Amino acid sequence: MSKYSLKNIMNQPERLAPGHRMCAGCGATIAVRAVLRSLHEGDRAVIGNATGCLEVSSFMYPYTAWEDSYIHNAFENAGATLSGVETAYKALKKRGRLPKDETFKFITFGGDGGTYDIGFQSLSGAMERGHDMVYVCYDNGAYMNTGIQRSSATPKFADTTTTPVGTQSNGKMQNRKDLASIIADHDVPYVAQTTLTKTFEDLHRKAEKAIYTEGACFLNVMTPCPRGWRYDTAEIMKLCHLAVETCYWPLFEVDHGKWILSYEPKKKLPIEDFLREQGRFKHLFKKGNEDLLVQFQEEVDRRWEDLLYKCARE
Amino acid sequence: MAIKGRMSGNEAVSYAIRQVNPDVMPAFPITPSTEIPQMVSNYIANGEMDTEFIPVESEHSSMSAAIGAEAAGARSLTATSSAGLALMWEELLLAASNRLPLVMTLVNRTLSGPININCDHSDGMGARDTGWIQIYAENNQEAYDNFIQAYPIAEHAKVHLPVMICQDGFITSHAVENITLMEDELVKDFVGEYQPEEFLLNPGKPIAVGPYSVSNYAMEAKKNQEDAMVQAKEVILQVAEAFEKISGRKYGFFEEYRLEDAEYIMLIMGSAAGTAKEAVDELREKGKKVGILKLRVFRPFPAEEIAKALSKAKAVAILDRCESYHGTGGPLGEEVMAALFRSKVSIEAVNYIYGLAGRDFTVDHAKEVFGELESMITKGIRPEQFQYIGLRK
Numbered sequence: 001m002s003k004y005s006l007k008n009i010m011n012q013p014e015r016l017a018p019g020h021r022m023c024a025g026c027g028a029t030i031a032v033r034a035v036l037r038s039l040h041e042g043d044r045a046v047i048g049n050a051t052g053c054l055e056v057s058s059f060m061y062p063y064t065a066w067e068d069s070y071i072h073n074a075f076e077n078a079g080a081t082l083s084g085v086e087t088a089y090k091a092l093k094k095r096g097r098l099p100k101d102e103t104f105k106f107i108t109f110g111g112d113g114g115t116y117d118i119g120f121q122s123l124s125g126a127m128e129r130g131h132d133m134v135y136v137c138y139d140n141g142a143y144m145n146t147g148i149q150r151s152s153a154t155p156k157f158a159d160t161t162t163t164p165v166g167t168q169s170n171g172k173m174q175n176r177k178d179l180a181s182i183i184a185d186h187d188v189p190y191v192a193q194t195t196l197t198k199t200f201e202d203l204h205r206k207a208e209k210a211i212y213t214e215g216a217c218f219l220n221v222m223t224p225c226p227r228g229w230r231y232d233t234a235e236i237m238k239l240c241h242l243a244v245e246t247c248y249w250p251l252f253e254v255d256h257g258k259w260i261l262s263y264e265p266k267k268k269l270p271i272e273d274f275l276r277e278q279g280r281f282k283h284l285f286k287k288g289n290e291d292l293l294v295q296f297q298e299e300v301d302r303r304w305e306d307l308l309y310k311c312a313r314e
Numbered sequence: 315m316a317i318k319g320r321m322s323g324n325e326a327v328s329y330a331i332r333q334v335n336p337d338v339m340p341a342f343p344i345t346p347s348t349e350i351p352q353m354v355s356n357y358i359a360n361g362e363m364d365t366e367f368i369p370v371e372s373e374h375s376s377m378s379a380a381i382g383a384e385a386a387g388a389r390s391l392t393a394t395s396s397a398g399l400a401l402m403w404e405e406l407l408l409a410a411s412n413r414l415p416l417v418m419t420l421v422n423r424t425l426s427g428p429i430n431i432n433c434d435h436s437d438g439m440g441a442r443d444t445g446w447i448q449i450y451a452e453n454n455q456e457a458y459d460n461f462i463q464a465y466p467i468a469e470h471a472k473v474h475l476p477v478m479i480c481q482d483g484f485i486t487s488h489a490v491e492n493i494t495l496m497e498d499e500l501v502k503d504f505v506g507e508y509q510p511e512e513f514l515l516n517p518g519k520p521i522a523v524g525p526y527s528v529s530n531y532a533m534e535a536k537k538n539q540e541d542a543m544v545q546a547k548e549v550i551l552q553v554a555e556a557f558e559k560i561s562g563r564k565y566g567f568f569e570e571y572r573l574e575d576a577e578y579i580m581l582i583m584g585s586a587a588g589t590a591k592e593a594v595d596e597l598r599e600k601g602k603k604v605g606i607l608k609l610r611v612f613r614p615f616p617a618e619e620i621a622k623a624l625s626k627a628k629a630v631a632i633l634d635r636c637e638s639y640h641g642t643g644g645p646l647g648e649e650v651m652a653a654l655f656r657s658k659v660s661i662e663a664v665n666y667i668y669g670l671a672g673r674d675f676t677v678d679h680a681k682e683v684f685g686e687l688e689s690m691i692t693k694g695i696r697p698e699q700f701q702y703i704g705l706r707k
Binding site: 060072079083088125 | 385
């Protein structure tokens with residue numbers, strides 16, 4: 001493994017140009033830039049994108065922030081659309097209509113709405129068929145583009161505009177779907193879960209591995225959303241750090257069926273540390289809601305234990 | 315050298331697909347178009363063609379993947395029917411608005427419900443405002459010939475629009491008829507190599523497809539799309555003319571069957587035109603001046619040409635194989651009557667609904683329609699202006 005240096009990586013030319021209209025303090029854009037930095041120099045790419053914040057803010061006619069070829073089709077079909085692009089590449093290569101020495105890589109981005117929910121079938125189909133592509137979910141845990149409605153990635157008790165906290169409601173009633181695990185069960189070559197960490201090494205290495213592993217690969221990247229999570233935009237890295245240290249968002253990979261834990265906190269922090277920073281969980285800290293925090297902690301623990309078990313298997 | 319054969323409509327279209335050998339074909343099975351992806355898969359499995367086939371998990375994904383492939387620079391194709399087309403609906407609009415010249419072979423089947431697998435045109439008609447060129451066939455020969463003309467129309471620089479090649483489910487898709495096929499090389503030469511100007515996989519010339527567009531720009535894009543549809547009219551005729559040169563078979567926006575001196579005309583689309591022609595032949599023998607206008611190109615709609623062809627008649631029966639559920643007629647009825655009005659052709663026009671969900675349409679039915687038109691003019695017996703044919707009482 002080559003030595004990783006954030007400074008060197010950051011000196012590469014940007015493949016997502018500045019000037020797009022994403023919010024300050026948005027995790028999605030940071031994740032996208034990090035993924036694109038792991039493309040090797042000289043390799044071309046076609047980027048796909050499900051409808052969402054990223055799409056409407058980065059490709060507003062007549063401007064595009066994308067240095068590579070880019071296709072947005074609709075909300076629910078980023079998987080199928082890029083599978084068509086990738087198949088076209090195979091066809092054109094086979095028929096000699098592309099130069100032999102040209103390499104294209106295929107990466108598509110979708111939010112959790114376009115990935116966990118409305119685009120789930122399209123994603124599952126593309127993964128099962130084994131197209132040589134990477135699907136990157138930037139998971140900010142709600143439909144942020146339409147104004148913070150709950151998705152199946154929204155954590156339990158989150159206050160969203162379709163699960164508002166009120167006198168009769170403590171926010172979302174259900175636990176979140178574990179998508180990385182579901183895609184791993186498609187038996188694809190590579191699945192990884194990551195987020196924005198201090199050096200970005202985890203995301204960089206996983207993105208590079210996903211892009212350069214043949215077949216259908218999937219990355220689930222937790223990307224905080226300042227509007228939906230209600231945090232101080234300057235604190236995004238702290239939030240990601242706490243998500244990992246509380247084991248709310250464990251870092252792991254599933255490489256050809258083998259579950260590997262990427263990081264184990266020396267001392268697992270209580271989930272309150274992660275929740276307290278976010279306006280969407282404010283009600284959990286009101287007097288009388290202590291049991292909700294206990295429930296939240298129990299679910300985090302249960303999933304963490306399950307992950308440890310999977311990673312301990314020979 | 316023409317090749318004589320016997321084939322079903324699905325076989326004929328699949329044979330044409332093999333000859334064109336497109337780059338990418340995503341498809342999902344649905345009766346009665348299922349045979350097409352099956353036959354194509356067989357051709358591929360036996361090395362008779364080398365299209366990249368994508369066995370997608372739904373029709374929504376087949377159209378999505380076809381859009382991706384076409385945008386990437388590959389000549390793309392899919393096949394479907396009925397609910398499959400309905401599931402694609404959003405994507406149909408995107409294929410057209412992104413100006414992607416992909417082709418779909420549609421085997422017309424009724425839309426649910428009740429669920430029914432037989433022919434009517436409700437699927438194609440439901441997609442009539444999605445920006446696709448739509449060409450309908452009467453028989454297997456036409457389905458074959460229309461498919462071969464599809465890419466030259468779609469890919470023409472003045473058009474850049476997707477094309478739907480339609481044939482009637484079971485009636486032509488599964489019925490075996492005599493057919494005249496062309497040699498592979500002749501078809502390949504006619505269709506030519508796909509040479510897109512801009513595409514995702516163009517090394518060093520990246521493009522972005524599918525923008526968000528604010529109100530300041532979106533309306534012009536829609537008007538450009540409409541202009542392309544209008545321009546497609548002359549291209550369709552040019553391609554038909556070129557096709558005639560190599561095949562000897564003549565095509566236009568519609569076929570005029572014994573129309574020269576016809577006083578009573580039936581306007582009809584698809585396989586039922588064959589039945590109606592039989593009725594016309596029988597009535598002509600009895601001295602009745604009757605004829606058929608068989609519509610081939612429904613999108614773009616040849617309004618002026620239709621009005622002109624009907625202008626000397628006394629009455630027209632417009633036959634719709636689709637219900638519009640608004641109480642005043644079917645889609646063809648509406649559009650033909652609007653065409654007559656705008657061209658100031660004041661003739662009687664009666665709108666009939668026939669053949670929904672595979673209901674038989676017979677020679678006798680066609681004769682009754684002509685009888686009604688004649689009574690209306692000669693005896694002043696005004697028929698119901700919008701009515702069903704062959705409905706169980």
